[in-house]
Each structure stands twice: as C-alpha cells, then as structure tokens.
Amino acid sequence: MTDDPNPNQKKTPENTHPTETTGHEWDGIREYNNPLPRWWVWCFLITVVWGIGYVIYYPAIPLLHGSTPGTSGWNQYDQLDRSLAAAKALHGPLDEKIAALEPEKILSDPSLRTFAIQGGKAAFANNCAQCHTSSGGGGKGYPNLLDDEWMWGGKIEDIVQTIRHGIRSSGDEDTHSSAMTAFGKEGLLTKDQILDVIQHVRVISGNAEPSDASARGQTLFTQNCAACHGESGQGSHEVGAPPLNNDIWLYGGSEDTLYKTIYGGRGGVMPHWAGRLDDVTIKKLAIYVHSLSGGEKSAPHPAP
Amino acid sequence: MTESMKTDAEEPAGSGILSLFAKRVKIYPARVMGRYRRLKGLLLVLMLGIYYFVPFMRWNRGPYLPDQAVLVDIPGRKFYFFFFEIWPQEVFIFTGLLLLGAFALFFVTSIVGRVWCGFACPQTVWTDLYLFVERIIEGDRNSRIRLDKAPLNFQKAWRKLLKHTIWILIALCTGGAWVLYFTDAPSLINDLIHLRFSFASTFWIVALTLSTYTLAGFAREQVCTYMCPYARFQGAMYDENTLLVTYDEKRGEPRGKSKTPETGDCVDCLRCVAVCPVGIDIRKGQQYQCINCGLCVDACNDIMSKLSRPTGLIRYDTLTHVTTGREAAGFFDIFNFRRPRPLIYGTIISLVGLVLLYTLTMGRTMLDINVIRERSPMYIKLSDGTVRNVYTIHVVNKSHTLNAYALSTQGQNHASISISEFTAAGGESIKVSVRPDQVGTFRMFVDVPKSSIQPGSTPISFRIEGAAATDIYESVFVAPKE
Numbered sequence: 001m002t003d004d005p006n007p008n009q010k011k012t013p014e015n016t017h018p019t020e021t022t023g024h025e026w027d028g029i030r031e032y033n034n035p036l037p038r039w040w041v042w043c044f045l046i047t048v049v050w051g052i053g054y055v056i057y058y059p060a061i062p063l064l065h066g067s068t069p070g071t072s073g074w075n076q077y078d079q080l081d082r083s084l085a086a087a088k089a090l091h092g093p094l095d096e097k098i099a100a101l102e103p104e105k106i107l108s109d110p111s112l113r114t115f116a117i118q119g120g121k122a123a124f125a126n127n128c129a130q131c132h133t134s135s136g137g138g139g140k141g142y143p144n145l146l147d148d149e150w151m152w153g154g155k156i157e158d159i160v161q162t163i164r165h166g167i168r169s170s171g172d173e174d175t176h177s178s179a180m181t182a183f184g185k186e187g188l189l190t191k192d193q194i195l196d197v198i199q200h201v202r203v204i205s206g207n208a209e210p211s212d213a214s215a216r217g218q219t220l221f222t223q224n225c226a227a228c229h230g231e232s233g234q235g236s237h238e239v240g241a242p243p244l245n246n247d248i249w250l251y252g253g254s255e256d257t258l259y260k261t262i263y264g265g266r267g268g269v270m271p272h273w274a275g276r277l278d279d280v281t282i283k284k285l286a287i288y289v290h291s292l293s294g295g296e297k298s299a300p301h302p303a304p
Numbered sequence: 305m306t307e308s309m310k311t312d313a314e315e316p317a318g319s320g321i322l323s324l325f326a327k328r329v330k331i332y333p334a335r336v337m338g339r340y341r342r343l344k345g346l347l348l349v350l351m352l353g354i355y356y357f358v359p360f361m362r363w364n365r366g367p368y369l370p371d372q373a374v375l376v377d378i379p380g381r382k383f384y385f386f387f388f389e390i391w392p393q394e395v396f397i398f399t400g401l402l403l404l405g406a407f408a409l410f411f412v413t414s415i416v417g418r419v420w421c422g423f424a425c426p427q428t429v430w431t432d433l434y435l436f437v438e439r440i441i442e443g444d445r446n447s448r449i450r451l452d453k454a455p456l457n458f459q460k461a462w463r464k465l466l467k468h469t470i471w472i473l474i475a476l477c478t479g480g481a482w483v484l485y486f487t488d489a490p491s492l493i494n495d496l497i498h499l500r501f502s503f504a505s506t507f508w509i510v511a512l513t514l515s516t517y518t519l520a521g522f523a524r525e526q527v528c529t530y531m532c533p534y535a536r537f538q539g540a541m542y543d544e545n546t547l548l549v550t551y552d553e554k555r556g557e558p559r560g561k562s563k564t565p566e567t568g569d570c571v572d573c574l575r576c577v578a579v580c581p582v583g584i585d586i587r588k589g590q591q592y593q594c595i596n597c598g599l600c601v602d603a604c605n606d607i608m609s610k611l612s613r614p615t616g617l618i619r620y621d622t623l624t625h626v627t628t629g630r631e632a633a634g635f636f637d638i639f640n641f642r643r644p645r646p647l648i649y650g651t652i653i654s655l656v657g658l659v660l661l662y663t664l665t666m667g668r669t670m671l672d673i674n675v676i677r678e679r680s681p682m683y684i685k686l687s688d689g690t691v692r693n694v695y696t697i698h699v700v701n702k703s704h705t706l707n708a709y710a711l712s713t714q715g716q717n718h719a720s721i722s723i724s725e726f727t728a729a730g731g732e733s734i735k736v737s738v739r740p741d742q743v744g745t746f747r748m749f750v751d752v753p754k755s756s757i758q759p760g761s762t763p764i765s766f767r768i769e770g771a772a773a774t775d776i777y778e779s780v781f782v783a784p785k786e
Binding site (some may be wrong): 017022023036037039041133134137147246247293294 | 323324325326327328364526530678680681684686687688689692694710724725747749
C-alpha cells in the first residue's frame, strides 16, 4: 500500500484512486465519482415535496394584486389582528384605569405610571417623532420637549389640551388659534424699528449688553410686543407667546433670524389628534411628554 | 468477505449505468472483549449516570429561588450551576466556557487523537448503548445479518419489535432527562406521572426522543462521517507524534493465513473490520472515518494471543514510532506534550481558565451599574441657562434580597441630580431600591447651573452604593462648546 508499484507511472484517477470517475472530461480534467448517500438524496427530495405543499397551503406566488391565497387562508393581516386583539385584551383593564383616574393618581401608582409612560413612548414614536424627533428634542420651528419652557402650558392637563386640539389646526374649533403678527410685512414697524426691538430682545435674553438701540427697542417692545410676550418678556400660555427672557429659541436667536421672525411673524402648526388617537392614548402621550422634562415646575421665569 | 463489507469499488464496473448515489452499507459491528471495550463500557455507565442523576441534585439558594443544582431557567434568563449563577449580562462567561471546551478538545486531539469521538461523544455513547440492546436481542454480528436477510416470521417480528420498543424507551428517558435540566425536575416528573403535559416539555421530550431514536438507532456512524463538522477538522490537529490507532504494517505485511518466513503477523482474519463501528479496514491506514475507539486493537490482541504471537499488531501509537520502529520510552514519549500544537492549545486553555476563574470568584460582584447617556440631543438648555444631560441608569441587583441603594454623581461642581420627583445635590445621593435578582432602570437628569458649566465634554462618575457592595461607572457630561 505504501510501496507504489510503479513510482514513475503518471498519476491519474484510474491508478491512484479506487473510485471510478464520472466519465466527464474537460481539457483532460476528470471527475471522481464519490457517490452521495442515497438517504441524503431522499431528504433532498422530501424538502422539494415539502416546498410544493408549502406553496399550496400558504400564500406564496405573487400576482399582480396580492398573491395566491393558499388553501389555509392564512395571511399576515389576520395574524396582526390577532396579536393586536391579544395585546388589547392584556392592556384593557389598565387602559380603563388610566381613562378613569386623575393624572396625579396615575403618577403616584408606580406600575400604572410605568405602563402609561411606555404606552406614551410607543405612541410618540409613531405619531410625534416625525416633527419633535424620536428623543423629543425638536428642531427649528418644532419645540424641544425636553427643556422646561412650555409655550402652551406644561401641566398634564395643558399637554392633553394641546395634543387633542393641536395648534392653529384647521378643522378644530377649540384649537390654539393665536399667531404672531407680521410686524414688518403689515407695515406696523419700520426696518430700523425692528432692528431696535431685536437689540432689546437680545439684551433681555442675555445675549447682548444694553445700548441706545436697545433702549429705543424697549419702548417699541412695550407698545407692540408686551401684550403677548409680557412686559419683561416672560411670555404667556394663553396666547402661546414664548418667553423671550431666556436663551431658548424656537426659530433661533441670531439677529438675522429674529428679523425674519418680527418682519414676517410666526405661526407654526401642529395637527389636532382628537379623532385620530383615542383619549387614553392622548393621556398616555401627555404623561410621557410630561416625564421627558419633569413638566412645568414654576410660573414663567421672572424678570431679570 | 461478506456482502456487508463490500464497497462501491468492488462492485462490478462497466455496467454502463453510473450511479451518483450509493445505498448505505449497513454495518454490523461484532462483539469484542478487551481493555478498550471495558474502558468504553465504564465511561458509558459513568457518563449516562451523570446525565440522568444531575437534574435531581439539590442546592439551597434561599427562599423564592430554585433549589436545583443545575438549572437553565429560560423564562427567568438565568443559568444556575451549583454555587454560581450566570445572568444575561454575563454571557461572556459562556463564551469563555465554549472556548475552554473547544481548546480542551483540540489539546486532547493533538495528543491522543479523536478519543472524544471514540469514547465520550454522546453520539458514540448512545449508539453503543443501542448496539448493546441490539446484540442482546438479535445476537452477535452473524445472527443479526442472518435475521435481516430472513423473511418476516414470528421469530423476526418479536425480536425487532422488542428491540425498537426498548430503543424508544431509552430515547424517551434521554429526551425526558434533557428537559429536566430546564425545569424543576421532581415537579415535572410529578406532572408527567399525573399526565399533566405542558406544551413546551411535551414538545421537547417528543423531539429529543425521536432524534435520539433516529441518530443512535439508524444514522449511527453517518452522523460522524456526513454531519459532524468536528470529526473532519480534528484531522488538522494531528501530527506525526499524535497517538492514533495504527496498524503496524512492517510487522503485519504481507498478510496471509499460512505461516511462512515471508508472511507477516497479520493472518487476515478480518476481526478488526468486523468489530469496527464505522465499518473501515484500519489496515488501509489512517482514514477520516476512524474515531480512535480502539475496538480493533482489542479484537486483534485477542487473535494474536490465541495464536501465541505478541499483541499490539494494531495499537495506539504514533507515526514516528511506527515508521522508525523505535519503542516508546516512558510516559512523555507516549504522550508527547513538547510539540507546538499541545503547547499552544495548553497556553490558551490556561489563559482562558485563569480569566474565567478570576471572573467567577473575585471579579463577580453582587451589584452592577451601567449608564447610557442620551445623545439626542447632546444636551438640553433650560430657561435659566442650566445645562441638563439625561442618563439611563441600570442597577443590577444580583443578590436575593430587596436592596436599597444610594445613587450619586461626582465630578461636576454644583450639579443637581433628579430621578422623577426626587432631587439631590450631585455629591449627595438619591435612594433607589431594586427588587431581588432584578435590573432597576432609572432615568436621571443631571443639571449643571450656568455658572459652573465647563465647555465641551467633561468627566462625570456615577456611584451606586449598597450595604455590601459599591460600583462606579465613568461617563461624560456634555455642555455647549463656548
């Protein structure tokens, strides 16, 4: 076995290997026939038969509209409905509690609070994250829900009201409808006057030192802006006027941006969710949004 | 040579039709007595004994916790093994154990070949047990071949029926015992006796019963030759100093029945082939099917003793010894460790073992804190100029009691921390409690007032302190760059 009978003989499949070749030859290369175990082939054939049965039993072949239904009638929509029904049955009793209880009562029950926050988090990701971002951090024109500034109020009841009726949302009579006047466009303030007001706003927000321009601006501010934004720029929940005496900006605090804001006015829109989301979901959303920053703790910031 | 030993090469060639598929040639391993057969039997009893006994061992861990010594608690995501537990966070310990297992296999294989396959592998052990049953009921090799060829009669029917019944009973115990590792063993047995079947346990008992029955009863050596990946790559751990079942060609060849000066010691009795559980002829040299079980060694020694010739014509030996004809001298010449492969594998085993030992003894704490900083947005500016960062804090309580912990931060001047309505100055702590064997999750605000803000990213550390343990997590606090 170890002694090759003829060491000089050319090694070919026939004289080095006891197995026959398949008879195939490509440019002198021949293939050994190492037969597969027959049971292996049977297993392969069984999977083919299984595959055919699968195609008949389940929806499988794509058609122009939908697919072949399969004899089982199974489809993913039914499966989703069943899962949703199961989830609803599981959540039902907790949802009823949330609907019935005052927000403070919900917050004081740790398991109910966790349930509400988790439910709100899921609803937020589906409905709110598109504008407010998934973390609630917002962006230009879309309020940051993580800070402590609340334009329309930061108590759970206020948040419920805002979500339910939206802001300047057409088709809802109870929506927050007030908007900021376009002072420049409507000719209420000249360009120079707007620039003076900007200087005053930058002083009360702590971004500039008082100057002659800001002193002139203060007078204009009292005449034109204080009705909504307050004498010291503390803002007002009633008309959704944001506080101007801090460094939190919805559209931006640079001079250019402030000019655009005062010249053209502002009036962002948030849709009303009543009718699209049920009351329990809205309540859970409000509790979640409230938890993001801890809600509103005190009255709008006092004058510096 | 009997028909069962025929291989494809020996079938008449030139029939014109080429078969790409081969029918399995059934192997009828004959009974053999000897040193390695006894060792194999001993290991079979020992290992099956351990397998069936361990689920019933108890280990007291205190109230509300399982008292089963070895338990994989899938719903609870825990693995209990005597004195220690593994949590999902510690899954790297499993990685370590798997590494240890793999390199132990490599190490052993590089020294004594595939003895794992031949003596310890569950596939081998159960096949051996099934063969034992088969041999008692149907007789040894020749009567089994005869019985299979015989037409169906009463004699054949009851023997086959009895054999398969016992096989299925063994399989049932095997599958059942496996399930016992995943649930409380006595209560599951109690449930089964009272015919209370849960879906999960019934499913696994049935599945494992069927697979044991199929693999040990029918597939047998095909698992090793066609399915098992380890079987093939263990060949890569061999070298010329690995102890393998070897036929001494110099002494045995040319083989022949009659004793003349030219013939070697092999009398071509084919006992070595008849007893082989994988159906090979060891005299053809090393083959990938060989599981190094040594049954042919026993068979050949038996024949050699009867013929009053020296034993060891087939023996465990290394290629070096067989080719040079040098006798092995001493333990370290038989088991040769001073080679690159065993040294490398041994080093890796020691390193992994030491790391595991440290992790399981000194390195494992009963309390862990993990902190994830929320990075969207990077920071939050509040109306009075305070900068807030939000952190999600996981407190892992691995003890079996409800514990209160003090959670505090260090590294940021004048910081205040709050978790829902509870607030404290940064140096001071907030009390949190975590239930036994649970992970508590807390969302913490860290507020640094405008006057104390350091621009950019600065270090902050979170400290959790319990009665018995303390853990610290280093993170960063991010503020605007200017």
